[in-house]
Amino acid sequence: MKVARSEVVITHTLLLIATAIAVFPFLSIVISSLRGSDSSGSLTFANYAEAWTRGGFGSALASSALVTTAVVAVTVAVACLAGYAMAHMRVPGVKIMLGAMLLGLVLPYEVTVLPLYQMLADWNLIDTYLALILPQIGLSVPLGVFWMRAFFASVPKELLEAARMDGASRFIIFRSVLMPIAGPAIATLVTILFLFTWNEFLLALILVPQNEAVQTAPLALSFFSGAARASDPNITAAAAVLVALPIVSAYVVLQRRLISGITEGAVK
Amino acid sequence: MTVSRAEAKRPEASSKRRRQGSSRYSWSSLFYVAPALAFFIVFVIVPIVQSVRISFYRWDGITAATPVGFSNYVEVFTNPAMREALSHSLVLLFFYAALPVVIGLFLAGLMSRIRIYGLTWFRALLFLPQILSSVVVAVSWRDILAIDGPLNETLRAVGLGSITRAWLGDFGTALPAIGGIGTWVEYGLCMLLFLSGIASIDRSLYEAARLDGAGPIREFVSITLPSLRPQISIALILTITFALRNFDLIWNTTQGGPGTSTAVPSVYIYQDAFQNRLLGEASALAVVLTVLTLVIVGIVQLALRESPDRAPRSTPEPAQAPGKEERNS
Numbered sequence A: 001m002k003v004a005r006s007e008v009v010i011t012h013t014l015l016l017i018a019t020a021i022a023v024f025p026f027l028s029i030v031i032s033s034l035r036g037s038d039s040s041g042s043l044t045f046a047n048y049a050e051a052w053t054r055g056g057f058g059s060a061l062a063s064s065a066l067v068t069t070a071v072v073a074v075t076v077a078v079a080c081l082a083g084y085a086m087a088h089m090r091v092p093g094v095k096i097m098l099g100a101m102l103l104g105l106v107l108p109y110e111v112t113v114l115p116l117y118q119m120l121a122d123w124n125l126i127d128t129y130l131a132l133i134l135p136q137i138g139l140s141v142p143l144g145v146f147w148m149r150a151f152f153a154s155v156p157k158e159l160l161e162a163a164r165m166d167g168a169s170r171f172i173i174f175r176s177v178l179m180p181i182a183g184p185a186i187a188t189l190v191t192i193l194f195l196f197t198w199n200e201f202l203l204a205l206i207l208v209p210q211n212e213a214v215q216t217a218p219l220a221l222s223f224f225s226g227a228a229r230a231s232d233p234n235i236t237a238a239a240a241v242l243v244a245l246p247i248v249s250a251y252v253v254l255q256r257r258l259i260s261g262i263t264e265g266a267v268k
Numbered sequence B: 001m002t003v004s005r006a007e008a009k010r011p012e013a014s015s016k017r018r019r020q021g022s023s024r025y026s027w028s029s030l031f032y033v034a035p036a037l038a039f040f041i042v043f044v045i046v047p048i049v050q051s052v053r054i055s056f057y058r059w060d061g062i063t064a065a066t067p068v069g070f071s072n073y074v075e076v077f078t079n080p081a082m083r084e085a086l087s088h089s090l091v092l093l094f095f096y097a098a099l100p101v102v103i104g105l106f107l108a109g110l111m112s113r114i115r116i117y118g119l120t121w122f123r124a125l126l127f128l129p130q131i132l133s134s135v136v137v138a139v140s141w142r143d144i145l146a147i148d149g150p151l152n153e154t155l156r157a158v159g160l161g162s163i164t165r166a167w168l169g170d171f172g173t174a175l176p177a178i179g180g181i182g183t184w185v186e187y188g189l190c191m192l193l194f195l196s197g198i199a200s201i202d203r204s205l206y207e208a209a210r211l212d213g214a215g216p217i218r219e220f221v222s223i224t225l226p227s228l229r230p231q232i233s234i235a236l237i238l239t240i241t242f243a244l245r246n247f248d249l250i251w252n253t254t255q256g257g258p259g260t261s262t263a264v265p266s267v268y269i270y271q272d273a274f275q276n277r278l279l280g281e282a283s284a285l286a287v288v289l290t291v292l293t294l295v296i297v298g299i300v301q302l303a304l305r306e307s308p309d310r311a312p313r314s315t316p317e318p319a320q321a322p323g324k325e326e327r328n329s
Helices: A005-033 A046-055 A057-088 A094-106 A110-122 A129-153 A157-165 A170-181 A183-199 A202-207 A217-227 A233-265 B002-020 B029-054 B071-078 B080-111 B119-126 B134-145 B150-157 B174-199 B203-211 B216-227 B229-245 B247-253 B265-274 B279-304 B316-328
Strands: none
Touching: A005 A233, A005 B080, A005 B119, A005 B134, A005 B174, A046 A057, A046 A217, A046 A233, A057 A094, A057 A129, A057 A170, A057 A183, A057 A217, A057 A233, A057 B029, A094 A129, A094 B029, A094 B279, A110 A129, A110 A202, A110 B029, A110 B265, A110 B279, A129 A183, A129 A202, A129 B029, A157 A170, A183 A217, A183 A233, A202 A217, A202 B247, A202 B265, A217 A233, A217 B134, A217 B247, A233 B119, A233 B134, A233 B174, B029 B279, B071 B080, B071 B279, B080 B174, B080 B216, B080 B229, B080 B265, B119 B174, B134 B150, B134 B174, B134 B247, B174 B216, B174 B229, B174 B247, B203 B216, B229 B279, B247 B265, B265 B279
């Protein structure tokens, strides 16, 4: 594998440029969030304090955490059960179910939002946490089911046969044989669902429009940046960093799992 | 252990045969599937069916709905504003799907030839645009593209002061500017998808090609591209669906403006359904958008599906697929 030295240099240079472009926008809001209102050039955290109190981001981040946790926990639980059955049992109508869920994966969910709003209004759930949690579980189920089904189908049949020989019931096999080895697959699924749910915007805009107490972080940021557009952009930048911070810090820890999960899992 | 394994094999084989004939379903398995299915049906399938139903009515959401047949659909295809919005979507397909795939292929192709130093770092940083909320992305790009933002400062510094403007506020540049943000969001993802595909290509193929005297372009066209078929397909599906829905980014940058220069179907769906109280039209547009998405995704999958006999003649196809998108838009 001999390649000219100049090619090595050129490729790395292009890669550096591509990476710099990828990082620059976030870096630029971090920098402007630390800039003081005077032009002395000194760094300050005052913008964060200002954004935190004016924009109500404490409550927004708590709402996001609650909604995301609920959506991810329920989705993973029901997806494990369904994925197990679809991988190892003869489920009646399984082809139709998988076909419908495949549609669910590529669907523009704009098509669901108006009836969702009316349905949740009928149930008196608009402007509550449940209005955000329930539909997002439904929308996350296809990804979760495909993910867990692919994992359970990859478990060697011998392992299940051996447990069956020992007289284990189907649920015992699920709980005591499969779940203990499903950790890595579930962890990647949790990471992906966490990311999608945390960043969800349209559903929040439509389903909790009036109640500030349940508004999620991206929605709060959207309102705040709209209202503050004419005012100090450094404070808006600080608010944006606050909203991105939980995701970015989780990403620092989980990036390997997330990237390989999305790039390799998507192809499956 | 060996005995039980052998026995386990045999019932397996016969059960496979049975599957083809009349089936013996496990009805109790439905208990395992039911919770997931219930969430999916109630919060995805039922709303879709409702949207289709509402699309055949004129309705303000308050007074009684009047059935109007297909007139909402006729409206979608004849109203100039709607047609303009659909054409904006096609422009965005170029920026959100075609361009990132081409950039991703170019970079991944270069990287396939050498050992990359600091690959983990590059991967992590290039993926960053994917993890940020679209609202955060919108806030940061609004800053960059603003009249006194870093982009215009740079242009002035290199003597291009005459072309500076509020990029998102200008009728001529708002749509391409949003397209550029979309390209930025997607190219890292595409590149990483292709890199993970390249990692699974047998290195000896490259060695053999080089022994035959193949140059870098020949190597890319005859080995790298054909092997990346599944990754190109998935990259196009992810980017195309993102381009066609794309409400968040536009709502938080231009809200469809200035004028209607960046209006796309999802913006009209939101405005018609929740601000103008034209529920029938909003639903018809949503149904059209859904069908359009499914058709385009279907075409991509058909065009890039794995041919059963990986014959050499199939190699040019993936190279053309991104180009096809370009011509459409």
